[in-house]
Amino acid sequence: MAHLIRRLLKMAAVVADPLLSPVAGPRILIYHQVGGGSARQMDVTPEVFRAHVAWLAEHARVLPFEQAVDGGHGETLEVAITFDDGYVDVYEHAFPLLRDLQMPFTLFLTTEPVETGTPLYPDGRPLRWEQVEEMVASGLVTIGAHTHRHVDLRSLAPDQVESELAASDELIERRLGIRPRHFAYPWGYWSEGADGVVRRRYETAVLGRPGPVGPGTDRHRIPRIPVQAADGRVFFGPRVRGGLSLEDRVRSLVSGYRGP
Ligand SMILES: [Zn+2]
Numbered sequence: 001m002a003h004l005i006r007r008l009l010k011m012a013a014v015v016a017d018p019l020l021s022p023v024a025g026p027r028i029l030i031y032h033q034v035g036g037g038s039a040r041q042m043d044v045t046p047e048v049f050r051a052h053v054a055w056l057a058e059h060a061r062v063l064p065f066e067q068a069v070d071g072g073h074g075e076t077l078e079v080a081i082t083f084d085d086g087y088v089d090v091y092e093h094a095f096p097l098l099r100d101l102q103m104p105f106t107l108f109l110t111t112e113p114v115e116t117g118t119p120l121y122p123d124g125r126p127l128r129w130e131q132v133e134e135m136v137a138s139g140l141v142t143i144g145a146h147t148h149r150h151v152d153l154r155s156l157a158p159d160q161v162e163s164e165l166a167a168s169d170e171l172i173e174r175r176l177g178i179r180p181r182h183f184a185y186p187w188g189y190w191s192e193g194a195d196g197v198v199r200r201r202y203e204t205a206v207l208g209r210p211g212p213v214g215p216g217t218d219r220h221r222i223p224r225i226p227v228q229a230a231d232g233r234v235f236f237g238p239r240v241r242g243g244l245s246l247e248d249r250v251r252s253l254v255s256g257y258r259g260p
Contacts, residue, residue, distance in 0.1 A: 025212030
């Protein structure tokens with residue numbers, strides 16, 4: 001039943017999309033896990049991920065994150081691939097494929113799980129630093145920050161946000177020698193209290209709300225399109241082109257999130 005409702009919602013979202021997202025511009029995709037073996041919507045199978053990448057190779061130009069946030073460059077559909085949190089299955093299943101095709105991608109790392117080896121949730125084994133290093137050495141990877149403990153920044157005072165982000169940035173710098181310049185809000189939840197701190201620390205920040213990146217996009221409220229396992233092969237093209245925004249609106253309504 002849930003499957004049927006989800007599918008009907010996706011179909012309605014495909015129909016609604018041309019009205020909701022008429023603007024052209026690069027699309028930034030959010031993945032979390034690839035072949036993690038969980039039943040979560042944020043965990044796509046390696047077969048489906050392979051199909052997504054094949055679709056992108058045929059229909060789009062995959063850009064490094066920095067180029068995508070700088071806006072469109074031409075007629076072609078432009079896409080950036082991002083992975084949030086930092087799961088080991090990204091190294092095992094997504095990285096080999098992206099390396100073979102020389103497709104750039106971004107890792108928004110939550111540093112505590114990577115540092116301690118303690119998963120964010122049972123089926124979410126974290127990456128190890130040496131795996132991150134190996135991916136960075138490919139020259140394809142942008143490293144971004146995603147807090148230290150994956151906290152909802154809406155629940156923290158600005159000074160707590162500051163120490164949360166400082167902990168993450170210092171670890172990334174110590175372990176990888178990279179100072180992160182980009183930030184992803186956990187769950188895409190923007191907060192007014194965190195906004196000033198985020199703007200001071202990072203050149204860009206991304207949210208979880210679908211849409212293209214346009215010339216007028218606030219560089220600290222950049223939209224991203226969450227890819228879901230149930231998109232499979234059929235709904236991936238519409239997801240990339242239009243974002244399936246209606247589906248996201250319904251999800252926000254259910255979760256009670258009212259932010260940008
Ligand atoms: Zn996350």
